[in-house]
Amino acid sequence: MxxxxxxxxxxxxxxxxxxxxxxxxxxxxxxxxxxxxxxxxxxxxxxxxxxxxxxxxxxxxxxxxxxxxxxxxxxxxxxxxxxxxxxxxxxxxxxxxxxxxxxxxxxxxxxxxxxxxxxxxxxxxxxxxxxxxxxxxxxxxxxxxGEELGDEDMDIDPKFVPASKSALEKLERAIVVQVSTMCSVCREELVAGSEATRMPCLHLYHESCIVEWLGKSKYCPLCRYSMPSD
Structure with missing residues (x-):
């Protein structure tokens, strides 16, 4: 059973x-x-x-x-x-x-x-x-x-697995509402009231920063949420 x-x-x-x-x-x-x-x-x-x-x-x-x-x-x-x-x-x-x-x-x-x-x-x-x-x-x-990573996932170096182009095109735009929000890629502040790019895991980044990052790694820099890859 x-x-x-x-x-x-x-x-x-x-x-x-x-x-x-x-x-x-x-x-x-x-x-x-x-x-x-x-x-x-x-x-x-x-x-x-x-x-x-x-x-x-x-x-x-x-x-x-x-x-x-x-x-x-x-x-x-x-x-x-x-x-x-x-x-x-x-x-x-x-x-x-x-x-x-x-x-x-x-x-x-x-x-x-x-x-x-x-x-x-x-x-x-x-x-x-x-x-x-x-x-x-x-x-x-x-x-x-929780779920542990399988052997195949553990062997993958994230920098060699970029996110798919279609996944990048589906990234949403969002208005920054919290002060002292930081883009974890460039380590610079996201200004309240400005537009940012939001990943499905809800973390915010400068558009150019996260697009460049996901072009190299499919994982969110903060939480390792995995974007689709080709």
Whole structure:
């Protein structure tokens, strides 16, 4: 019987609601995030030593090699014109950026961000909590299943594997909204309000910098997100 491994599990809960010292004009989220990443382990030939034992139980072939990380996310809620509380792209990007800091696999960012925002907005919409203009202090605990690079990936030197031309053409443009954002290629500042080029992993760069970089390496300079190659 095949066994499936759940990649992620995210639990969120409200710890308290605080009154701000000064009027905020919006509801603010302060969330403590703890992420535990568990990585698989493969048996080497020496470890197996020719043993024909059936490792059908996934718990027998996966080592409990886990690393935990913790950080704080601060986020202002962005409401739409219809007074809805649907997650916006900006908030998704902010959460994804924090998940990168916590070493959460990129493939799980969207589902985790959806879970976090849905739970946060459920709290904010609850009239009994009267959270408008307050500070929501919440906590999220994430359990993610990481992926180790295979032997072929480990043998590849990224500088000899450029991204495909079609992948470069699909790069998006974005307006820099955060101050002190730096292009990790040239190490110079991306000026707030200016246009930058955004990779699928949401990291921003000067267009000329990232195009030149991806012409040599398909990997994001910051997180090693892999772009398609020919």
């Amino acid at each position: 095949d066994q499936e491994i759940e990649n992620t599990r995210t639990d969120c809960w409200l710890e308290k609601i605080e009154d701000p010292e000064m009027e905020l004009g919006c509801t603010k989220l302060v969330m403590e995030i703890e992420a535990t990443i568990t990585y698989p382990a493969r048996y080497s030939e020496e470890e197996e030593d020719g043993d024909d034992e059936d490792y059908s139980d996934i718990n027998q072939i996966l080592a409990q090699d886990s690393n935990s990380y913790e950080d704080t996310l601060e986020l202002n809620f962005l409401m739409d014109d219809n007074n809805g509380t649907a997650p916006t792209r900006f908030m998704m990007e902010q959460i994804s950026s924090k998940l990168f800091d916590l070493n959460v696999p990129f493939r799980d960012h969207e589902s985790i961000a959806d879970k976090i925002l849905n739970d946060v907005f459920a709290v904010a919409r609850d009239p009994s909590r009267k959270a408008d203009g307050k500070i929501l202090c919440m906590r999220a605990v994430i359990h993610a299943f």
